[in-house]
Amino acid sequence: MEGKAIVDKMYNGDAFSQWLGIERIGEKAGYSKLKMTVREEMTNGFKIAHGGITYSLADSALAFASNSHGRQAVSIETSISHTKAVHIGDILIAEAIELNLTNATGIYDIKVTNQNNEVVALFKGTVYRTKKEWTN
Numbered sequence: 001m002e003g004k005a006i007v008d009k010m011y012n013g014d015a016f017s018q019w020l021g022i023e024r025i026g027e028k029a030g031y032s033k034l035k036m037t038v039r040e041e042m043t044n045g046f047k048i049a050h051g052g053i054t055y056s057l058a059d060s061a062l063a064f065a066s067n068s069h070g071r072q073a074v075s076i077e078t079s080i081s082h083t084k085a086v087h088i089g090d091i092l093i094a095e096a097i098e099l100n101l102t103n104a105t106g107i108y109d110i111k112v113t114n115q116n117n118e119v120v121a122l123f124k125g126t127v128y129r130t131k132k133e134w135t136n
Contacts, residue, residue, distance in 0.1 A: 003029055006134045007064045017060045020053070024064070030098030030106075032064035038090045049086035058110040058123035061096035066106045066127040070134055073106060073127040084120040091115040094123075104129055 007027050011017060020042075026033030036057055044050045058080060066073040086092065093113050100107040110123040 003027070003068050006067055006070065007032070009134065010064060010067060014060070016056065020056060020060070022057065022060055025093075026095075027064060027068065029068050030065055030101065032061045032068070032094075032096040034061050034064070034094045036092050038086055038088055038092065040088050043088060047088070049088075049090070051080075051082055054082060054086060054092065054112055054121045055080050055123070057092055057094045058096075058112055058121060059125070061094040061110050062108050062123070062125040062127065065096035065098060065108055066125070066129075067134065069101070069129075072130045072132045072134060074130065075125055076105075076128045077126040078123065080121055080123045082121050084114070084118055086114065086120050090120075092120065096125075102129075 021036050023035045025035050038049045042049050042053045094110055096108050096110045099109050106127045106129060108125045112121040114120050
């Protein structure tokens with residue numbers, strides 16, 4: 001099992017990504033591009049998106065990109081820098097690009113932009129690649 005079939009299986013079982021309203025708009029081995037719209041229930045006391053919303057979108061992109069090679073991968077280290085406030089109605093795009101892949105680990109860069117192509121967050125993720133293969 002590889003690529004789109006793996007991401008289909010992951011997404012179909014991922015209630016949180018579905019709750020976020022994530023739409024998959026691009027994928028291939030080591031790559032994922034996701035889109036979502038920020039809703040009012042995703043905001044904090046400042047009426048801007050809770051940082052966890054942007055983080056979660058980027059984390060989903062990391063998961064889909066890193067698992068697309070056929071082996072199950074789990075994050076072991078992630079970090080995010082929030083560069084611009086995100087508001088209700090903003091449309092966010094997260095694009096995960098594989099920087100390095102070894103037998104044991106993968107490193108990914110995820111850029112999150114808004115509908116104006118402004119960078120709102122920069123995320124880096126490292127995954128551990130288990131020996132377990134994705135199966136039907």
